[in-house]
Amino acid sequence: MNAGILLMKKEFVQMARDLKVIWLPMVFILLGCTQPIVTYYLPNILDTLGGGQGITIDSTLISQEGGEVLASTFGSQFDQLGLIILVIALMGIIQSDKSSGMLAFILTRPVSVISYLSGKVASNYLLAAFSVTIGFLISYLYVNNLFTVVPLSHMLIALLLYLTWVLFVVSFTTMVSAVFRSQGMIALISIIFLLGCRIIISLIPNIDFINPASLSKYAMEVLISGTINTKVISIVFIEFIWIFILFSITNYWLTYRKGDHE
Template sequence: MQWITIFQKELVENVRNVKWVWVPLVMILIASLDPISNYYLPQIIDAVGGMPEGTEIKLPEFKPADIIMMSLSQISSIGVLVIALMSMGTIAGERKSGVSELILVKPVSYANYITAKWASVLLLALIATGLGILASWYYVNILFGELSFDMLLKIIVFYGLWIILVVSLSIFYNTLVKIPGLVAFLTIATILLMKAVTTVFAHLLEWSPNNISRYIHEMIVFGNIPSELTGTSIITAAMVIILLVASIFIFKTKEMAD
């Protein structure tokens, strides 16, 4: 009951802050942008005055897999930024204002407090991301060719693991610092650092969470789940668990010290 009460409180708070409106809308917009813009690019060029006489531009023939990956790339950049911004004050804001102290004066479990907030942010992030991918899939099927619904579900499941990791990182930094803006900065900086390390040590870090999108592309092209994607998913899930446990420990230690 304690966990459910905190979880419901967070859901109501997100509704009041209109996060259940603007976060899904932003995700749908950024995921739909590439399918629509790439298909109508010739018309867009003509509408803005065309090209100089004699100029020839040969646009590549995009396949459904290429376009859906463009959408995932947009979510991995702009979408992740949106998630970091909308979750940066989940715990840090309450710690800074003293609200968390008032809540924890009651016999509230630190684990319940952290995991309920994590679950509320995660629910919003996953639904918003799922709607964005669904919108992209819809336009891909209309404009570029068929991509099966079964493949759509696999994309959402595996890419969802990456979103879960991003949310877990944000919650971890929420317990570490009290400044929401710093939480967002540290979350994005960590993701960029992970990407850089994965690029430099690609031969050693084949199962890095940053490779999920690449393996999803292979899954779409070849039609089966690569073993690398399975391994990467296991590592990502393990990192999520470690981050959650660390978040609870750090939060408990800091609150007891205060």
């Protein structure tokens, strides 16, 4: 486990040198601002630029509740552009070490695949979670100022549910990155699968239980309605089972196909 912590530290240094610790939170801060600001000013923007003949725009009428706007920060920003950028930031997580031979080299030392993997996932998840959290907090502040106030407890519960989904995103991309060799392929597969999961929430609500993306929907629900569905606890549980399965597949792949990079 000691090696895991060492590898985690190394990842953080690398992220700092790559400036990933700066640009990834920046992206989420921007995405977090976008939703409340655009929603707030949209009537004004349309008013000045729209040239909408025959359309009446009453800019004083802001019907949206704070919770709804905050929820769409998840739904329309983080789960779309945010997800794509997150996958692109993570696509090389294992693949780059594999193609440079560093993975095989590190494993000639007394380091187990599990500790290598935990170090990688933990460090990258911490960065992703930090970015999402800070972006979401910024969005929360804007929403509270521009719209109605969202209770702190709702915000925190929604954030925790959403961060569990982010853990799935990180684990899934890690697995794909361990299996495939080309970064483009990794990004494509991860983005299609994860966005696919997100889209079918509304198309096939029956499989919420096993759909890893449904936590994002329930996080939005908490913000919009202020109530927590009792199903959520079991869904969180199932989400962790998913994450465990992904982790096991990655571990298996790296343990038994480690000579595969040649």
